[in-house]
Amino acid sequence: AQSVTQPDARVTVSEGASLQLRCKYSYSGTPYLFWYVQYPRQGLQLLLKYYSGDPVVQGVNGFEAEFIKSNSSFHLRKASVHWSDSAVYFCAVVNYGNEKITFGAGTKLTIKP
Amino acid sequence: GALVYQYPRRTICKSGTSMRMECQAVGFQATSVAWYRQSPQKTFELIALSTVNSAIKYEQNFTQEKFPISHPNLSFSSMTVLNAYLEDRGLYLCGAGRDINTGQLYFGEGSKLTVL
Numbered sequence: 040a041q042s043v044t045q046p047d048a049r050v051t052v053s054e055g056a057s058l059q060l061r062c063k064y065s066y067s068g069t070p071y072l073f074w075y076v077q078y079p080r081q082g083l084q085l086l087l088k089y090y091s092g093d094p095v096v097q098g099v100n101g102f103e104a105e106f107i108k109s110n111s112s113f114h115l116r117k118a119s120v121h122w123s124d125s126a127v128y129f130c131a132v133v134n135y136g137n138e139k140i141t142f143g144a145g146t147k148l149t150i151k152p
Numbered sequence: 153g154a155l156v157y158q159y160p161r162r163t164i165c166k167s168g169t170s171m172r173m174e175c176q177a178v179g180f181q182a183t184s185v186a187w188y189r190q191s192p193q194k195t196f197e198l199i200a201l202s203t204v205n206s207a208i209k210y211e212q213n214f215t216q217e218k219f220p221i222s223h224p225n226l227s228f229s230s231m232t233v234l235n236a237y238l239e240d241r242g243l244y245l246c247g248a249g250r251d252i253n254t255g256q257l258y259f260g261e262g263s264k265l266t267v268l
Contacts, residue, residue: 073256082158082245083196083259129195133252140186140247140257142196 062130158260175246182248
């Protein structure tokens with residue numbers, strides 16, 4: 040069975056600082072991996088996705104993520120955060136063929152001024 | 153662009169009553185629609201996956217008797233929470249896409265259910 044672990048329930052960083060949100064997955068095949076963001080009182084928005092090829096994928100608003108197969112990880116990064124990045128971030132994996140998206144528990148990001 | 157609208161945005165209902173929520177896809181064909189529930193302080197639980205012209209697949213803890221879903225065409229889906237109780241409260245999200253296997257779904261803003 041597939042699963043996604045986001046070990047940090049909450050992360051606080053200062054505006055302008057760099058960011059890494061951790062995600063590890065468990066899946067027997069080659070996963071499709073995603074990061075979604077949920078802003079306050081809103082639904083989910085896709086930040087970026089990885090299917091194959093270059094393990095570093097670029098997303099919207101300066102976010103990127105790196106797929107490291109040996110580590111079963113897909114951490115999200117941003118070089119310099121902005122106050123508007125405050126939100127909850129969800130890592131997700133798709134089990135191709137099983138038609139199921141599994142979400143991690145989410146990491147709440149707070150940006151300090 | 154691709155957009156998904158959900159309504160109502162918020163509903164307050166009495167315990168034991170039902171609530172119907174709708175999901176409208178604009179700008180793309182919503183071949184697959186996934187309904188999720190985000191309970192307070194929790195992640196997203198998949199309720200069911202609906203693909204046009206196929207049977208609706210419910211996850212283990214959810215049933216058609218409790219959460220009947222309609223997906224009559226490529227732009228619309230609805231789900232009803234029947235006989236709602238406190239444990240049914242949460243944000244119900246509709247995610248729609250052309251091919252669920254790509255994993256890329258467009259999500260609505262959700263329908264928040266409060267049960268009194």
